[in-house]
């Protein structure tokens with residue numbers, strides 16, 4: 430039988446939460462929306478088997494809100510996807526994050542699930558990761574002793590593994606306000622249209638100078654073990670004219686890069702052409 434009983438602590442502010450965390454050991458976990466931790470505990474997931482205490486961060490105002498300051502968009506770690514979808518700032522400046530957030534689970538899940546919970550859990554299919562990666566997101570992490578900032582890419586170490594240390598809490602997500610007019614899109618492929626676990630996610634931002642690619646940022650999720658950028662492919666594309674031939678070439682190379690990360694698998698015969706075709710269609714859509 431699965432024991433799902435946990436003690437739940439409910440700090441009212443950040444100072445109290447960090448104090449509780451400083452005293453805690455690995456049997457204590459943060460509880461945000463609970464859509465991974467509570468579901469995992471209930472289903473007997475090994476990752477939460479020894480969790481006996483949860484620190485509920487939902488009452489902490491310092492972990493909420495979306496605002497712009499000093500050229501950075503700051504998103505509170507405990508901001509829900511419904512709040513992100515409603516934010517005018519996100520809609521205007523980070524449209525790919527809005528699109529990715531709107532594809533998560535159902536309305537009920539989006540009303541509970543938080544942005545930090547998504548990438549701290551770091552499932553391969555965490556939908557907001559590719560969008561955050563192309564926006565060069567970094568995160569602010571606090572413990573009672575220190576505050577540190579780290580790029581999201583560095584924070585993510587492997588499936589369900591991050592750099593988060595005992596006693597630390599993710600407090601905010603920081604995204605440099607895009608200064609130029611990047612065009613872009615986010616694409617999610619699941620087995621069905623709603624409440625679907627992603628099989629493939631792609632996020633692309635392109636800055637065009639006439640027909641020439643001045644800058645490009647490419648990220649994937651689900652089809653790679655964790656969300657990742659493709660610096661070699663980005664460098665290859667920069668400075669080239671956006672012709673149909675180039676888009677086909679980029680799509681072919683994207684498939685090869687994904688294969689290089691995942692290795693040849695039984696599913697590669699399906700995944701490779703799907704990645705290439707979806708990436709091509711995404712680029713074509715941006716070109717239009």
Ligand SMILES: Cc1cc2nc3c(=O)[nH]c(=O)nc-3n(C[C@H](O)[C@H](O)[C@H](O)COP(=O)(O)OP(=O)(O)OC[C@H]3O[C@@H](n4cnc5c(N)ncnc54)[C@H](O)[C@@H]3O)c2cc1C
Nearest residue numbers: 459461462463464465466533534543546547549555556599
């Ligand atoms: C029915 C269903 C559908 C879903 N659909 C999708 C989907 O389409 N796409 C998708 O990407 N995900 C989906 N999920 C997974 C889940 O909703 C997301 O990963 C969500 O973002 C997790 O956030 P949360 O606030 O619920 O995290 P929680 O479950 O509260 O926490 C998740 C993990 O992060 C840690 N944590 C949370 N916040 C912090 C913080 N501030 N600092 C440090 N550690 C923290 C917790 O300790 C825990 O280890 C789905 C889940 C369900 C149940």
